[in-house]
Amino acid sequence: MRRSWLKVMAVVLVASWLVMPAQAQNTLPANKVFRFVPHANLAVLDPIWTTAYVTRNHAYMIYDTLFSEDAKGNIQAQMVQSYTTAKDGKTWTFKLRAGLEFHDGKPVTSEDVAASLKRWASRDAMGGILFSFIDKIETPDANTFRFILKEPCAIVLDALGKASSNVPFIMPARIAATPGTEQIKEHIGSGPFIFKADEFKPGSVAVYLRNSKYLSRKEATSGLAGGRPVNFERVEWVIIRDPQTQFNALQAGEVDMVEQPSFEQYESLKKTAGVKVDDFSPAGYQYVMRFNHLHAPFNNVKIRQAAMLAIGQQAFINTQVGIPDLVRACRSIYPCGTPLADENTSYFTGVANPVKARELLKEAGYDGTPIVMMRPTDLSAITKLPLVAKQQLEAAGFKVDLQQMDWASLVARRAKKEPPNQGGWNLFFTTWTAQDIGSPLSSAMLNAKGATGWFGWQDEPRIEALKAKFARAHEGPEQKKIASEIQALVFETAAFAPLGQYRNPTALRSNVSGMLQTAGVPVMWGLSKN
Amino acid sequence: MASFLLRRLLAVLPVLWVVSVVVFLILRLAPGDPAAVIAGNNATSEDIANIRSQLGLDRNLVSQYGIWLGKVVQGDLGYSYYLGKPVLELITQRMEPSLSLALGTALLAVCVAVPLGTLAAWRMGGWLDRSLSAFSVAGFSVPVFVIAYALIYVFAIRLQWLPVQGYKPLFGAQAGSVWDWVRQLILPWLTLGTIYIALIARMTRASVSEALSEDYIRTARAKGIGEMAVLLRHALANAAVPIVTVIGIGVALLIGGVVVTETVYAIPGLGSLTVDAVLNRDFPVIQGLVLFFSCSYVCINLLVDVSYLFLDPRIRH
Numbered sequence: 001m002r003r004s005w006l007k008v009m010a011v012v013l014v015a016s017w018l019v020m021p022a023q024a025q026n027t028l029p030a031n032k033v034f035r036f037v038p039h040a041n042l043a044v045l046d047p048i049w050t051t052a053y054v055t056r057n058h059a060y061m062i063y064d065t066l067f068s069e070d071a072k073g074n075i076q077a078q079m080v081q082s083y084t085t086a087k088d089g090k091t092w093t094f095k096l097r098a099g100l101e102f103h104d105g106k107p108v109t110s111e112d113v114a115a116s117l118k119r120w121a122s123r124d125a126m127g128g129i130l131f132s133f134i135d136k137i138e139t140p141d142a143n144t145f146r147f148i149l150k151e152p153c154a155i156v157l158d159a160l161g162k163a164s165s166n167v168p169f170i171m172p173a174r175i176a177a178t179p180g181t182e183q184i185k186e187h188i189g190s191g192p193f194i195f196k197a198d199e200f201k202p203g204s205v206a207v208y209l210r211n212s213k214y215l216s217r218k219e220a221t222s223g224l225a226g227g228r229p230v231n232f233e234r235v236e237w238v239i240i241r242d243p244q245t246q247f248n249a250l251q252a253g254e255v256d257m258v259e260q261p262s263f264e265q266y267e268s269l270k271k272t273a274g275v276k277v278d279d280f281s282p283a284g285y286q287y288v289m290r291f292n293h294l295h296a297p298f299n300n301v302k303i304r305q306a307a308m309l310a311i312g313q314q315a316f317i318n319t320q321v322g323i324p325d326l327v328r329a330c331r332s333i334y335p336c337g338t339p340l341a342d343e344n345t346s347y348f349t350g351v352a353n354p355v356k357a358r359e360l361l362k363e364a365g366y367d368g369t370p371i372v373m374m375r376p377t378d379l380s381a382i383t384k385l386p387l388v389a390k391q392q393l394e395a396a397g398f399k400v401d402l403q404q405m406d407w408a409s410l411v412a413r414r415a416k417k418e419p420p421n422q423g424g425w426n427l428f429f430t431t432w433t434a435q436d437i438g439s440p441l442s443s444a445m446l447n448a449k450g451a452t453g454w455f456g457w458q459d460e461p462r463i464e465a466l467k468a469k470f471a472r473a474h475e476g477p478e479q480k481k482i483a484s485e486i487q488a489l490v491f492e493t494a495a496f497a498p499l500g501q502y503r504n505p506t507a508l509r510s511n512v513s514g515m516l517q518t519a520g521v522p523v524m525w526g527l528s529k530n
Numbered sequence: 531m532a533s534f535l536l537r538r539l540l541a542v543l544p545v546l547w548v549v550s551v552v553v554f555l556i557l558r559l560a561p562g563d564p565a566a567v568i569a570g571n572n573a574t575s576e577d578i579a580n581i582r583s584q585l586g587l588d589r590n591l592v593s594q595y596g597i598w599l600g601k602v603v604q605g606d607l608g609y610s611y612y613l614g615k616p617v618l619e620l621i622t623q624r625m626e627p628s629l630s631l632a633l634g635t636a637l638l639a640v641c642v643a644v645p646l647g648t649l650a651a652w653r654m655g656g657w658l659d660r661s662l663s664a665f666s667v668a669g670f671s672v673p674v675f676v677i678a679y680a681l682i683y684v685f686a687i688r689l690q691w692l693p694v695q696g697y698k699p700l701f702g703a704q705a706g707s708v709w710d711w712v713r714q715l716i717l718p719w720l721t722l723g724t725i726y727i728a729l730i731a732r733m734t735r736a737s738v739s740e741a742l743s744e745d746y747i748r749t750a751r752a753k754g755i756g757e758m759a760v761l762l763r764h765a766l767a768n769a770a771v772p773i774v775t776v777i778g779i780g781v782a783l784l785i786g787g788v789v790v791t792e793t794v795y796a797i798p799g800l801g802s803l804t805v806d807a808v809l810n811r812d813f814p815v816i817q818g819l820v821l822f823f824s825c826s827y828v829c830i831n832l833l834v835d836v837s838y839l840f841l842d843p844r845i846r847h
Binding site: 050201203252254378 | 793
């Protein structure tokens with residue numbers, strides 16, 4: 001009898017050991033926990049050190065910005081309460097909202113703002129342009145900061161409200177004192193979520209808790225601007241690399257949102273019970289083909305123009321995306337649907353014209369030098385583009401040497417200025433969010449400073465001069481006119497070729513509502529779960 | 531015994547040194563530049579050059595290797611270019627999921643495959659033997675990811691008995707219950723275990739059937755020893771050396787197998803760390819991992835060699 005009791009007790013003990021957690025964990029109601037699968041692994045946490053979108057999106061969780069872009073693309077005050085501009089346009093005074101507080105309990109001060117902006121400007125192109133206008137930043141009191149400009153500048157608000165990488169996030173001055181070339185070690189912001197550093201496992205999970213002290217604006221939420229109501233106590237970013245596993249996890253209800261499901265799953269997702277498809281970034285993305293201006297044959301403008309004539313956008317977007325609802329041809333270098341878009345693109349029609357391209361190629365004296373075209377085999381977002389380009393360029397008479405490599409090899413090789421037969425290249429492809437290339441000052445491809453410019457190293461002082469003029473021009477028609485002049489030069493010099501636009505919708509559980517349409521950033525505020 | 535172990539351990543050092551040199555050279559001479567990956571799409575060549583300089587990648591290879599080796603000797607595997615964390619810490623952090631997956635798979639494979647292989651050898655040509663042969667062919671032929679998706683579809687999506695993905699640690703602040711841990715790993719164990727069950731069962735069947743045809747088995751049976759004792763004490767015991775060898779090789783091969791399984795089941799182990807490090811050209815992490823895997827491989831081989839001493843008394847003499 002006694003032995004039987006002992007056996008029962010042993011079984012109970014073992015069973016308890018099996019089912020009891022090692023440590024008691026707080027259990028939150030299911031609708032207060034949100035699980036999100038980002039488009040990439042969150043490895044780097046410093047949004048100034050890297051331009052990676054996944055890091056930018058992480059930063060929007062924990063940091064706040066001085067200004068933000070609303071759903072219509074207008075810049076609205078966020079941390080700033082009010083601002084004034086002197087009559088001569090050279091002094092800008094900003095007042096911070098009262099009561100702003102970092103996650104460590106310290107108040108947000110003008111010193112923090114000044115230090116954060118300096119660090120941002122040391123890395124960001126648009127920040128660098130803004131700071132080239134700034135003579136000094138004054139901080140007369142804890143809630144006030146002032147820009148003293150050398151001359152009037154039209155891009156102050158656009159730069160401070162820049163929505164995409166690098167974004168001028170505000171962090172404590174002691175952290176912002178880290179040089180922009182080094183990663184910060186603490187991740188303390190004043191945004192709507194607090195980063196749980198102790199639960200962060202790169203490649204696995206990043207955890208955020210609701211910031212109960214967050215001072216949300218009273219205005220209605222619009223894009224990235226306005227109020228930021230948080231309906232979850234805990235948000236987990238779950239890193240799932242495999243697209244099929246992402247799909248399965250969403251279907252099984254293990255995650256609530258997959259940021260970028262693959263295009264191949266689009267139709268299945270729309271038909272899956274308990275899952276819906278929505279779009280937080282209606283402006284979308286643009287594919288681009290970039291020439292290397294340093295070496296033959298693309299050091300000849302006519303040969304570059306011939307290549308642009310050979311390109312037909314529809315084939316690129318059909319092959320790479322393949323879903324008519326999600327793509328559109330767009331000849332403008334500023335994405336269609338954004339304020340500066342202009343489809344007046346002279347000879348570039350976006351429709352393949354191999355006959356005309358062949359004629360121009362002959363006129364330019366193309367000697368049959370093979371074009372070294374780089375194809376990233378592991379980057380599904382753009383891996384099919386080079387295959388289409390090869391076919392279209394060959395149809396126009398080009399000889400193409402398609403070289404396959406992984407993305408890490410490609411980005412290393414595209415930085416090489418040597419001739420293609422010595423490890424260099426002639427052509428590569430990439431994709432940009434609309435926000436990154438919506439302005440001449442933020443678009444890396446419009447960096448035409450030659451050897452110190454962007455990969456491809458176009459040396460075109462006229463573009464640089466127009467960019468400087470753009471920064472000084474009044475917003476509206478005047479800036480739009482200059483942007484169009486820049487575009488005309490881009491096509492005249494055949495700097496690069498736009499290959500069409502696409503959207504990449506997100507997939508959510510059906511019980512999730514309130515997703516905001518933003519400038520390409522998936523935000524966790526405004527969302528709720530039934 | 532002690533001198534045997536010492537000799538074997540000393541022999542490992544040159545192997546590890548050669549591995550470290552080869553890996554270092556392959557990484558540095560292969561295409562790809564961590565600085566270019568870190569710099570991102572907006573960078574210029576100048577930005578990349580600055581990052582290269584900060585990472586010390588502009589130094590000559592001998593100097594880079596010397597610095598790295600000097601630190602390794604002191605137990606410092608360096609810092610990840612990306613994560614800014616010590617490589618040793620990253621490996622330690624990811625060890626539990628990978629060990630859980632690999633050792634659980636090995637245990638499952640041994641527990642299932644050895645009895646099955648033994649029984650198949652005992653009743654050669656019977657239904658069990660034929661079924662095992664068919665299973666082995668299928669186990670070797672079907673890719674791991676196909677098995678994984680099939681299991682997920684049936685047990686996680688249709689029946690909803692088990693989770694699709696993830697890992698619940700046994701230890702630490704986020705630890706769950708033992709059942710939580712087991713539940714997350716059942717499908718990965720089955721996925722990865724299939725090929726190893728096939729491998730070990732085939733080897734067990736072949737070894738035991740060979741032993742069963744030996745004279746000493748006939749003698750044992752003639753002495754009237756029971757069939758089960760003949761099978762276990764005489765046949766299986768004498769077939770143990772090749773079986774243990776293949777189990778050792780199988781465990782070492784698991785290191786490669788966990789990469790695919792961890793990716794499909796989103797398990798944050800050493801496999802996914804390796805994939806990320808390779809894709810980002812995170813040299814210190816790759817070098818640290820290869821060194822770790824090499825040490826593991828060597829240790830497993832050593833354990834297998836030591837086990838021979840116990841399994842086969844002739845080797846001791």
